[in-house]
Amino acid sequence: MTGQRIGYKRVSSVAQNADRQLADLKAPVSKTFTDKASGKNVDGRPELRRAIEYVREGDTLVVHSMDRLARNIVDLHQIVDALTKGGALRFDDKTVECHGGVAVEFVKEGRTFTGDDGSDATLMLGVLGAVAQFERSIIKERQREGIALAKARGVYKGRKPKFTPEQTAVVAQRVAGGESPTELAEEYGVHRSTIYKAVAAARAEADEA
Structure with missing residues (x-):
């Protein structure tokens, strides 16, 4: 890959800081797209759509980790396959046609997928994606357990609105x-x-x- 390195960041709310993502790259990115919203599916991530529309054959899309690009294994495979091999991705009311030839680099996992990696890479993408999804589910479960224990002790009040x-x-x-x-x-x-x-x-x- 000899094209541009394009960064993509995502945080789950406007209050979270995306600066830590892609902060220690050995090879810098020339442009970065950042979504500040939930990523439960492809819809609702306008900056991801813009990033996918922006990249061209020979470019590399650099993402901090797999769970920043997709929130489930199906989405992960669809996005990576469309970028590397070509295909259509649906965003709200718009379909983006990808022409392939774009590598996808995951910094945390230390893996780059190009579409020419063979069946072993496809298997590895599924395994790493499953691990990321499992880790996220464990974190959410611990949060739910913590809230339940706090409610049982009578100390959990939930979030108070900032403004009336x-x-x-x-x-x-x-x-x-x-x-x-x-x-x-x-x-x-x-x-x-x-x-x-x-x-x-x-x-x-x-x-x-």
Whole structure:
């Protein structure tokens, strides 16, 4: 592969930091696409779609780990096969045609797939993907167990909303009036993402009205 190295990052919420992904690459990437959303399926990841549309034959798509690219083995095989060998991927209401010839490099697993790797590579992709999916399920199960124990002790209250509905409306109005989300976050003592969420919630409520 002699083309560009293109990075893809994904975090599961706008509050999480994607900077640690692809931070210690031996060979840098020339461009990076970052999704800040759940990756339960291909839909809902617009930056992944943009990355796949951007890459060309000879390029390498560099991802921190398999579970950052796909959340189940079926998705993993579909995406890797489409990039390396060619095929169609469905994103919401749009289908992206991949022409193949794009390598996929997984940093954590230390593996690069090119489509010319043979049956052993296909098997390894499935095995490593299954391990990543298993690790994720174990983490979620431990979280559920921890919440259940906390509830049993009466100490789990769940997440409290950052803003009341009234505060949400006020913040949205102030942002619409030209005030800086960063300055509002400092004023209210919250993360800047909370300001953006308040604006989005206000817009959604207005659309439903």
